[in-house]
Amino acid sequence: MEEKNHIYPIFDRMMTRQDKEELLGQHSVMIWFTGLSGSGKSTIAIALERELHKRGLLCRILDGDNIRSGINNNLGFSETDRVENIRRIAEVSKLFLDSGIITIAAFISPNNDIREMAANIIGKDDFLEVFVSTPLEECEKRDVKGLYAKARKGEIQNFTGISAPFEVPEHPALSLDTSKLTLEESVNRLLELVLPKVKCIK
Numbered sequence: 001m002e003e004k005n006h007i008y009p010i011f012d013r014m015m016t017r018q019d020k021e022e023l024l025g026q027h028s029v030m031i032w033f034t035g036l037s038g039s040g041k042s043t044i045a046i047a048l049e050r051e052l053h054k055r056g057l058l059c060r061i062l063d064g065d066n067i068r069s070g071i072n073n074n075l076g077f078s079e080t081d082r083v084e085n086i087r088r089i090a091e092v093s094k095l096f097l098d099s100g101i102i103t104i105a106a107f108i109s110p111n112n113d114i115r116e117m118a119a120n121i122i123g124k125d126d127f128l129e130v131f132v133s134t135p136l137e138e139c140e141k142r143d144v145k146g147l148y149a150k151a152r153k154g155e156i157q158n159f160t161g162i163s164a165p166f167e168v169p170e171h172p173a174l175s176l177d178t179s180k181l182t183l184e185e186s187v188n189r190l191l192e193l194v195l196p197k198v199k200c201i202k
């Protein structure tokens with residue numbers, strides 16, 4: 001009768017990222033959207049995931065809805081809190097990448113230091129920075145959540161683009177201005193960039 005508290009030697013290591021990529025038949029990569037609120041980050045992320053899924057590629061989207069209401073629900077929009085928000089998101093993204101999953105983050109991530117921190121945590125070889133460069137005027141016209149109007153009235157402090165800065169990325173892998181590009185055009189440009197990197201390895 002096997003002893004109940006038998007200690008099993010660790011014969012080998014955990015399954016590696018490569019093991020999991022081979023299992024999934026894909027390379028994982030980090031697609032990091034940055035841009036103002038209402039610029040189109042989440043809309044494009046969802047449409048991109050759908051197109052990649054159609055091609056048999058497994059993805060995971062991280063955005064304000066699933067992160068700031070969950071693991072980061074104790075964080076606000078002070079500079080310190082935004083840094084911590086992005087730090088945690090980058091660490092979680094790394095876990096998904098190590099599992100072979102194409103990971104898509106849709107956060108304002110408002111300056112180069114914060115985005116550089118995320119890239120260093122995740123690994124620059126895996127990190128595709130996509131700037132959703134929709135102008136403030138268009139974002140404010142859309143005002144999807146009515147927050148721009150509140151920010152203008154001073155009812156919300158530190159609102160990016162109004163009372164908090166947004167620093168334009170220096171060398172994004174791709175820029176998408178959704179005031180000029182249709183959703184389909186944005187997704188097609190992303191597919192051109194991403195598909196060669198996640199190519200099926202089966």
Ligand SMILES: Nc1ncnc2c1ncn2[C@@H]1O[C@H](COP(=O)(O)OS(=O)(=O)O)[C@@H](OP(=O)(O)O)[C@H]1O
Nearest residue numbers: 037038064077082085107108109110157158159160
């Ligand atoms: N003060 C302030 N500044 C900016 N944004 C605010 C703020 N308060 C609430 N919101 C809503 O939160 C969303 C941005 O959260 P993020 O996690 O993407 O921001 S950051 O990366 O930590 O800067 C963003 O949602 P998205 O529209 O999805 O970008 C805002 O609608």
Ligand SMILES: Nc1ncnc2c1ncn2[C@@H]1O[C@H](COP(=O)(O)OP(=O)(O)O)[C@@H](O)[C@H]1O
Nearest residue numbers: 036037038039040041042043144178181182183
């Ligand atoms: N060409 C476009 N591409 C993406 N979104 C667009 C476009 N035209 C209008 N929109 C609208 O802009 C809004 C973008 O909101 P969202 O995707 O939540 O932005 P973010 O995630 O950057 O805050 C949505 O209501 C979307 O329908």
